[in-house]
Amino acid sequence: MAGTLSHDDVDRLLANPSAKSRAATAAKVAAGFDRGELSASERRLAEDILRSLARDAEVSVREALAAHLKGNPDLPRDVAQRLAADVDSVALPLLQFSDVLAEQDLVAIVLEGRRNRQLAIAGRAHVPESVSDALIDNGDETVVARLIDNEGAIIAEPAYERALSIHGRAGSVGDSLARRSDLPASVAARMIAAVAEQLQDYLIRRASLSPDAATDLILQARERALVDLVGTRTIGDEAELERLVDQLSRAGRLSPWLVLRTLCFGDLTFFEASLARLARVSLANARILIHDEGQLGLTSICRRAGLPERLLPAFRTALLVRLETDYDGSGNDRRRFVERMLERLLTVGEDAATLEPADREFLARKLTQMAA
Numbered sequence: 001m002a003g004t005l006s007h008d009d010v011d012r013l014l015a016n017p018s019a020k021s022r023a024a025t026a027a028k029v030a031a032g033f034d035r036g037e038l039s040a041s042e043r044r045l046a047e048d049i050l051r052s053l054a055r056d057a058e059v060s061v062r063e064a065l066a067a068h069l070k071g072n073p074d075l076p077r078d079v080a081q082r083l084a085a086d087v088d089s090v091a092l093p094l095l096q097f098s099d100v101l102a103e104q105d106l107v108a109i110v111l112e113g114r115r116n117r118q119l120a121i122a123g124r125a126h127v128p129e130s131v132s133d134a135l136i137d138n139g140d141e142t143v144v145a146r147l148i149d150n151e152g153a154i155i156a157e158p159a160y161e162r163a164l165s166i167h168g169r170a171g172s173v174g175d176s177l178a179r180r181s182d183l184p185a186s187v188a189a190r191m192i193a194a195v196a197e198q199l200q201d202y203l204i205r206r207a208s209l210s211p212d213a214a215t216d217l218i219l220q221a222r223e224r225a226l227v228d229l230v231g232t233r234t235i236g237d238e239a240e241l242e243r244l245v246d247q248l249s250r251a252g253r254l255s256p257w258l259v260l261r262t263l264c265f266g267d268l269t270f271f272e273a274s275l276a277r278l279a280r281v282s283l284a285n286a287r288i289l290i291h292d293e294g295q296l297g298l299t300s301i302c303r304r305a306g307l308p309e310r311l312l313p314a315f316r317t318a319l320l321v322r323l324e325t326d327y328d329g330s331g332n333d334r335r336r337f338v339e340r341m342l343e344r345l346l347t348v349g350e351d352a353a354t355l356e357p358a359d360r361e362f363l364a365r366k367l368t369q370m371a372a
Helices: 007-015 019-035 040-054 059-069 077-084 088-097 103-111 115-122 129-138 141-149 157-167 171-179 185-206 211-232 238-250 256-264 268-279 283-290 296-304 309-324 333-345 357-371
Strands: none
Touching: 019 040, 019 059, 040 059, 040 077, 059 077, 059 088, 077 088, 077 103, 088 115, 103 115, 103 129, 115 129, 115 141, 129 141, 129 157, 141 157, 141 171, 157 171, 157 185, 185 238, 238 268, 256 268, 256 309, 256 333, 268 283, 268 296, 268 309, 283 296, 296 309, 309 333
């Protein structure tokens, strides 16, 4: 059978002691093993020779073995483990490509703290959650950035939080987090706050702005970023949405104006979760109250949530517009939606319960800025 192990190969391996000969034989053994064309007896013989070659004193022999077997799913696990514990030139191909290595094998190697090996594991096509946890807790910023850039890595929300806490000030990690397609919204909100604080310090120190002016500018930018985050996020489930709302609330950023502006941009689910959090009722109960056909339910939960009485007409109108209208999917969609929302908000009745002129002006200005 062409390319597979033969008795001549075995005899040559035993007779010729040179490293070059052994490396060539290792490559042939590995190539034949990789094609899966061996009979049962040939496979047993091949596995025995692989084990022998994996202990060969010459690095070139073990390198040839690793290069040819790194992607073989039938490689005996004990051989994969031995090669993965070898010198870098032998180990790294196995660490990055071999599916034979188990999660516990990879975690153990990560815990050894050898950077090159951590980098190889961080770049695997599939990185299990437990391995990602170990890399974030034990790797440096380069390792963590490579892991986060790897869309094949499964990273739990608490691990993202730790990555941000440990390495958040490292530009490479921050950039990787910003690019991550499934970054939890709560982590993105923390990043917005951290960047805003750094930018505020810069504006005060380098741009000759007063602390008050810098603070006002940063608050505007941060709130717009939060509205954008809420409006464009991909929330995997209600639990993640509630975590985001809870985080904003604990940080003191779940303001009535933020809740109103996100609703004005059409985000109904964030509005529901926000009122549930502020009123301290379940999300299911909040939805029943919000969508009550009369005004009693919405008014009651808004008051319980501590929303200013003068803003209740705006919340009612914005909710009504949102339920009647949605984005149409064409160009400048967001701007047209906000224009429709503004038209209704600014032309509600003139009785005492409507928006005060200052509030109308403030809301119109903010929505116009954010829709730009």
